Amino acid sequence: MSTEGKNKKDLRIKSNVYTESDVKAPNRAMLRAVGFTDESFTKPQIGIASTWAEVTPCNIHLNDLAVEAKSGAGAAGGVPLQFNTITVSDGISMGTQGMRYSLPSRDLIADSIETVVGAENLDALVAIGACDKNIPGCAIAIANADVPAIFVYGGTIAPGQHRGKDIDLVSVFEGVGKLNAGDIDEAELNQIECNACPGAGACGGMYTANTMAAAMEALGLSLPGSASNPAESEDKYKDVKAAGEAVYNLLEAGIYPKDIMTKEAFENAITVVMALGGSTNATMHLLAIAHAAEVDLTIDDFNRIQEKVPHLADLKPSGRYVMQDLYKAGGVQGVMKMLHEAGYLNGECMTVTGKTIAENLAQVEGLKAGQDVIMPLDAPKRADGPLIVLKGNLSPSGAVAKVSGVKVARHEGPARVFNNEKDASDAVLNNKINEGDVLVIRYVGPKGGPGMPEMLSISSLLVGKGLGEKVALLTDGRFSGGTHGLVVGHIAPEAQSGGPIALLHEGDLVTIDSTKKEISCAVSEEEMSERRKGFSAPPLYRKGVLGKYAHNVTCASKGAVTDYLSR
Template identity: 70%
Template sequence: MSKDLRIKSRHLSEDAIRVPNRAMLRAVGFTDEDFKKPMIGVASTWSEVTPCNIHIDKLAVKAKEGVREAGGAGMIFNTITVSDGISMGTSGMRYSLPSRDVIADSIETVVGAENLDAYVAIGGCDKNMPGCLIAMARSEVPSIFVYGGTIKPGKLDGKDIDIVSAFEGVGQYNKGDIGREDLHKIECNACPGAGSCGGMYTANTMASAIEALGMSLPGSSSNPAESEFKMDDCYKAGEAVLKLLEAGIYPKDIMTKPAFENAITLVMALGGSTNAILHLLAIANAMEVDVTLEDFGRIQKKVPHIADLKPSGKYVMQDLHEAGGVPGVMKLLLEKGYLNGDCLTVTGKTLAENLEDLEGLLPDQDVIVPVEKPLRHDGPLVVLKGNLAPDGAVAKVSGLKVTNLTGPAKVFDSEEDATAAVMEGEITAGDVIVIRYEGPKGGPGMPEMLSLSGILVGKGLGETVALLTDGRFSGGTHGLVVGHIAPEAQTGGPIALLKTGDLITVDSEKRELTMHVEEAELAERRAKWTAPQQRLRGVLGKYARTVSCSSKGAVTDLPEPAKEHVKL
């Protein structure tokens, strides 16, 4: 049924077959006039479990106001969110990545079941943002994403601090560099209010990528959470989604291969989170656009890193907002030939048209360095391959002085065991910590390792120890870390065959990840290896059974390969 016919059959009051539907809607406030309007959803990720989303209820109401003023009938509905920062270092982190798919599934379900004509989605934490975009790709109705916005930096002794300061503080306390009272001060001042983690961590990375992808209004990704700018973002999104509906512009018209290339380019220029690779692969899969790890590797080689942002730099997203925001960065990249300006966006205009009237970055700012004098001449998110990661792995090398290391493996089958070894002083400079059975299936849920990586930095081992895993790292992670090793241990990837003492080379310049073990020895180990048994039910059980390899985005809905028809 065409979209026009669906609107007609649902909303015209003389259509008798729809009387029961309308009776239900009258109970939530619809009038005769509302039934003549497009029904527009506002997908809210409001929750009290995290500061990232604590304010989104008010933002959703503002978006609904914009819908109403533009002539639509708005309906707010909710989905879940979980807090990575709160679950980090606990068994709860296994639910983080699966929550992305639960969020996508739930939004798609409401949009489909209620026959919504278009919707605005508002997200404010690591997994609900890609979850919203995956839903948009599947829902096939006009839609716009609004970022809930970044948190203000915390202040302690005249310096900016944030949630990563708290994780690194644990390592400093364990080393004896700070006392318990100092650690408590960090805890009490790191997160001053509403909004997502302030550096170029996963939330701000994904918000920026979504704006470059064309799925949010200009400026949405860098406007702070607690600001009139953010309220205005939501109101305007409510208005703009009606224009998309009227113009017949759908996500498939916006999220094209060149648009994904723009998103990858911006992530590289900003020095974003490794999680962006996982999430952009997943969104592209939902959109049925051919994006692979090779695209990230290709773009990484030509895009300079120009943002002096945490975790490896000095500034936070609030500073970037004040310097001209993400639109200012994109205008610079467009002028220098790094972006495709012809891509359509949710404004109904092209990326180049959106940026044409903007002023760009402030002349005296130093958050973004000149393209001619970059922090790195290529992107800091590097795809590695080798006999330890035949299907790829991902490293973030921004700010690193040491970009390669060969050392003996210290192998652990869980993050908890590895953390205990670090805290007890069993890890020394030159070691290569390997944490396996933490991949999408093995974790299950591919947990992040910010807690451990933060402790290593706090103990002064961030540059002298490598940390490898088939799990993930937070956007707040820095140091010589490699994640997303594929195939993962649970499926029999080479990482499952490692033993403590094996020599490993991590070389981000040559983009190699190698274990120095003879093939005959590996074959002997493989013959003796069996996958650990998993007795899982519920969300994690379903996830472990359906999730794909991290090199494909750790998605739960990969299309089945076409079966060849055999004549009988």
């Protein structure tokens, strides 16, 4: 045990329920009621935080996984204590007012886990998540709780089957667009719906959950293999039990989140996200996690890394394969080994194994021979990364585009401006949006939404109607990791804060240029200044969770965090 780790552990034994002081007798009495014995008070308490819930297939199996983690932590010598926090399903809330709660749930999850760890004076933590927001939520909690900790991914869902082809949840969203275009009938859509989600696990493509799971493994917060092992696999049960054992080793070695979550580790995470063609949400979530870890990561770091990392993965939404296929091909570890050997990853970064990235990868076989999920470095899908930060007079603080699979590098057209998603969706369904248009949805940012809802429904409608690369979709809201097409989100400053997108008029000429990384409108500074004189933001939402969120959240380019002023 390191000196730092030993001192930390001894200090906790002297200052908490382990003490023999009479003043701590009530603490011990309450813990005896949950099963503690005299011996228990000589061991470290290890929290097992699960985001189990019956509201989504992503998390339906997590209670069983938490039991395995508890078993591992107990066998290693700790006293494991299991507790839960919330989750919400983006896929179920998509296109409804419920989607406003999705991003705020990330901070609620983080705050609730940190609260339990802090209030109960837990010595270490295993956090288990499986959906879009509970993965970064767990990581933010790990950074803020500052005890030895490991994140475990609940795993990906298996692909569904329809007419001999793999399908997933996004197939259903796009099916709605195909129905509206007359390409399929209602019976066909019903068959797609009934077969898209065959069991437990997070959405199968390189969408936000799988993106963030891969990022956690590259960051060093998960055991090797955690991101790739499917939800309903023997390997998943093994890796979650191993996490319970490994966190005890971290405690003994005195390895804390700050030792793992360094600037170089975040650069590794961004590198893997770029190579895999991950979700646009990764930009905001990694910025938020870095903020919690007090690491100086900015939105401009994404472009710096994007310029040198090739896109290698042929994964949905723009590719052919799903996460289970990557698992069979060698997993995220196989991709990391490939990237490390080519000099793209920093191998000196510490991980939750107690070893460095390089030491972990030395034990990895690599990608399987003959696999075609991951392209070779000399024949990538794209020579640079597919996540691009755009700036210009329409988004001075930055917007995010995902250009994987998009053949159009530049689009110029008239703005079709809507102040909410419903009106924009109605216009698409009623064939009022034409080829060449720039569809703008504003007042749906972190403050304006409030909650920065995702626009998967309308982006899928456009793809389903054959307009995915013929109409540009811009918003100060977000997009699902399942979105593909000519879309730009996270426009900052948002409309609610008086960003230029709030001053855009119907018919203004808008240009998106992914090669130059620019997003602009053909409106002079003088005209913008004149329009600003008449601008008045709608009143901020004031009630409950969304009200508190709207009044505290930063813009997306700073991670949409709620404690920015405290740093």
